[in-house]
Amino acid sequence: MKAEAKRQLYADTEEMLALQDTGTVQQARQVARLDARQYTDEAQFSSEKNRIFKRVPLMLAASCELNEPGAYKTMDIAGVPVLLVRGKDGVARAFxxxxxxxxxPVAKGCGKAARFTCPYHGWSFGREGNLVGIASRETFGDIDPDDYGLIRFPVHEQSGLIWAILDPDAPADFTAFLGEFAEMLGGFGFENWHFGKRTTLEGTNWKLAFDAHLEFYHLPVLHRETFGPDTGNAAHYQYHGPHFRLRHIGKRAERTGFDSVSLLEGLPREAWPTEPLFSGEWILFPNVSINSFFQGGRGVIISQVIPGNTVGESVTVQTYLHKKAQNEEEQATAAELTSFIAHVVRDEDLPMSQDQQHILSSGIQKFVQFGRNEGGLQHFHRWVEHCVSTDEERPLADLMAAAPDIP
Ligand code: FES
Ligand SMILES: [Fe+2]
Incomplete structure (x- = not known):
């Protein structure tokens, strides 16, 4: 990890330790309002597709999901069908x-393939996207196969995660967007982790579904039956460009977790264990959250909230990764964890956002509010607004340079 990212990890953690000591919650400057049509308007959603999902780098997979040449995964992101595949050369590509x-479509689902043969007339493509076979070539006519490989998107693999920009013509410029956040994530060491399980849950507008990942305010209320009514509802936000971390603060919160920063209290910095440096939830703009768990050994659940074809549709994909190979008992514990987290989101969070979508679609309530204790929501929606209000012809570096004012 680069020195600056390491310094930032320690700085974030020292800030958390100081806050734990004082019990202070840092508030956003003001209560913010958001127009209800942000969640219901098709024209708004169309702008989000063009100015966010086809413009900024999207974290699409963990490297260990494509753990060998030919391993592939397909996804549909805001109406764009994507094929991710690792080539013979070990390079991950997106098409x-x-x-x-x-x-x-040349591939469905996920798996491992030596080549992708089209189910319609039988053309076939190599793992590097090259056109390797034209059915009945002599009668089809004369075309140069080199001109007709799969359409390729820019890809960047770093810190055991794979990002792509869903615009084949975009320059492969990822650094301005990722900043040091991707570097900090490198401390997890995801490149050596293992893929465990993937769960797909259907939901409503992608921002309503994602909002539930960006605050802890609702935990003791909406999740009183699952996480319990004593779960802390205070979050501390640490912003890194459009991305951020949120960490539990206060009694029965950060202090109780295995990755808790309170494990560091009284220890000199040189003696700090690594886990607490990565505590809390990591939010990758625009639609990914990463949460640590310790049941069945160290693991994470990566949640991707993926817009569907219309303003009122999304899917949440929960991908469970674990750090070490698991024995049978650990596998069973991890299986309980993944079904518990799927239950919480499927049966508590997503039905709530369905209800919100229904009410906001009536058009009678004109806005929603984000409290001073929900700074991450304010931050997220300001970045959405910033992207949507900036012409898609503007280079990504310009977009990032003109960062919006943080609440
Ligand atoms: S559409 Fe693929 S071979 Fe015809
Ligand atoms: Fe929730």
Whole structure:
């Protein structure tokens, strides 16, 4: 890890320790309002597709999901079908999942393949996206296969995570967007972790679904049956460009976790164990959150909230990764954890956002509010607004340089 990212990890942690001591909650400057149409308007959603999801780098997979040449995964992101595959050369690539003959998907689901053969007329593509076979080539006519490989998106693999920009013409410039946040995430060591399980949950507007990941205010109320009514509802936010961390603060919160910063109290910095440096939730703009768990050994659940085809549809994909190989008992414990977290989101968070979507769609309530204790929500929505109000022709570096005022 680069020295600056390491310094930042320690600085974040020292700030948390100081706050734990004083029990202070840092508040946003003001209560903010958001127009209800942000969640219901198709034109707004169309701008988000063009100015966010086809413009900024999206974290699409953990490296260990594509753990060998030929390992692949397909996804549909705001109407763009994507094929991610690792090549013979070990490089992860992303393509439009579409045959260059007549636009049939060349892969479904995930798995391992030596090549991708189109189910319509049988053209085939290599793992590096090159067109390797044209059915009945002699009668099809004369085309140069080198011109008709799969349409390729820029990809960046760092810290055991894979990002892509869903614009084939975009420059492969990821650093301005990722900043040191991706570098800090490198401390998890995800490149050596293992893929455990993937769960897909259907939901409503992607921002309503994602909002629930960005505050702890609702934990003791909406999740009183699952996390319990004594769960702390205070979060401390640490912003890194559009991305941020949120960490539990206060009694029965940060102090109780295995990765708690309170484990560091009284220890000299040189003696700090590593885990607490990574505590809390890591939010990767625009739609990913990473949460640590310790049941079944060290693990994380990565939640990707992926917009669907319309303003009122999304899917939440929960991907469980674990650090070490697991024995049977650990596997069973991890299976309990993943079904518990799926239950919380499927049966508590997502039904709530369905209800919100329904009410906001009536058009009668004109706005929602984000409290001074919900600074991360204010931050997220300001970045959404910043991206949407900046013409898509503006380079990504410009967009990042003109960062919005943080509440
Ligand atoms: S659409 Fe793929 S071979 Fe025809
Ligand atoms: Fe929740």
């Amino acid at each position: 439009l999942n579409s045959c260059t003959h007549r636009a049939s």
